[in-house]
Amino acid sequence: MTGHLTEDDVAGYLDHRLDSRRQREVEAHLAGCDDCLAQVADVAAALAEPASLPQGLVPAREARWELRPAIRWRPVFGVAAVLLVVLSVAVVLRVERRLPLAPAAEERATDQILAEGRELPGEPAAPAPPREQTKAAPASVPARRGHADDSSRLGLAPEAKGDAVAAGAPSVSLETESEASRPRATEAPVAQGVLPAPGAKAERGVPFADHARKAMAKVEASGRSREEGEPFDPRLRLEGELAPAELVDPSPLRGLLAEDWGADLVIRFAVDAAGRIGPDWTCQPELSPSRRERLRVALARVRFTPAGRERRRGVLRLAQGEPAPR
């Protein structure tokens, strides 16, 4: 590294957003550069203890609020809010009576079925798993309790909960020992780094409904950052309760991967019957690890509904290199 650190480098280093290689470079530079070390120290101290604002400097919105005329609006809007809530509840109740199970209720029902070890309706019968696997299933599929439980339900690795884990390491966190030691039919593409085509015939042998085995469908892709030709080594991995035959084609995501886009994003998207990612993306930051964790992992939950199938979910994990050792 020549010259001094850039603003992006210093800010990224302080936020623990750099990939491990870049972080080592920055630390090596800091070890020999007093100017940059002073910069890091100054900014870290400022972030830890911000100064109080001078009296004349207040956020504009607060200042504008003070200038508003003192009208008696509260009772009016209070009544309107109550009416709106009552109306909304009435509409929701009416819609629920007309429609079949709502997606959330459907998921709960699916979870209940999974927890009891039964098969999902409308799916091909799966061969009976070994007894030890059947016993392991309920433990690995806890009851759904809102968002927090989604991580364990979907097979999120501990990093999803803020624990530091080597990014890209195979996730066996929710598997029993017998599951972890059992060879999986879909591990070959991961080990070889090959991207299997959607609908690969060879992998249809894994029953789609066999959640107890938690057949992990994994796809890895690699790429390079466009940023200064810097090696990026992103890994795109799909895992979770995905049918190998219905692997999501990650090619639309490669553009995102090639962009150095930071971490801690959740992407939700639908996948059509052909395994293509649909246009209805939603993104949101989620599960921000604490600043100490130094994770370089972005997580995404995959929801897709292939034609004629029950809803399936999975986890899309975008790992940018490995987290720095703590």
Next chain:
Amino acid sequence: MTASGSLPLAVDRGGGFLVLTETSMIPLSLAGIRLRRVLAGNEDAWQELVGQTAGYMLAAIHRLTPDEDEKMTIFTTVLEKLRERDFAKLRSFRGRSSLTTWLTVVARNVALDWLRSKYGRDFRGKKVVVVSIDQEPALVNRLSAGSDPAVVLRGERRERAGAELLGHVVRALADLPETERLLVRLVFFQGLKIGQAGEVLGIPRVYKVLERVLRRLRSVLAAAGVTAERFADFFGETT
């Protein structure tokens, strides 16, 4: 992905906002929309951004100059730099960190440039401080005592001893692992609090680590004949 004229992909962990270029399919969070509004020239959004980040920027400037007037002048310069040429600087934010952290780094750099342009590169040493003799008689006494040969000699010996001690410490530091060396330098050379240094370096239980490092440094220095007693005459009680 970054088409010309569009925003780079930006994720703010601290503020929890997200800005993406291909927004046709991706709904923006409120904070992301706010940043877009800033770049679109919305004055209210700009004021809000300044209000939310000013404390951090001012703290960074304060580390370089405690002078209140100077601090506010520099702060104004920072805001002008961010706004000039249609927010060109702000548009260069790449989303590799939180926006707050990035702005704090920018503010610190602008402050450094400003101070160096006014006082020279080593501005801390050259900065002129105007002191009223009436209000600071003790300072006058200290200045006049500087001409006393005994005081001057003591000062020179103290300076030499300090340089020698620093040389020993630097050599001892060189044997430490890089992270531990940075920890010592951040805490004892840059004045960062121990907890903050641990946060920067990602060291859990930083106090224990630092205690271990200091113990190791002491043993290395003692082996080289550098003891507290040897330098006690120059620096008083040392630990």
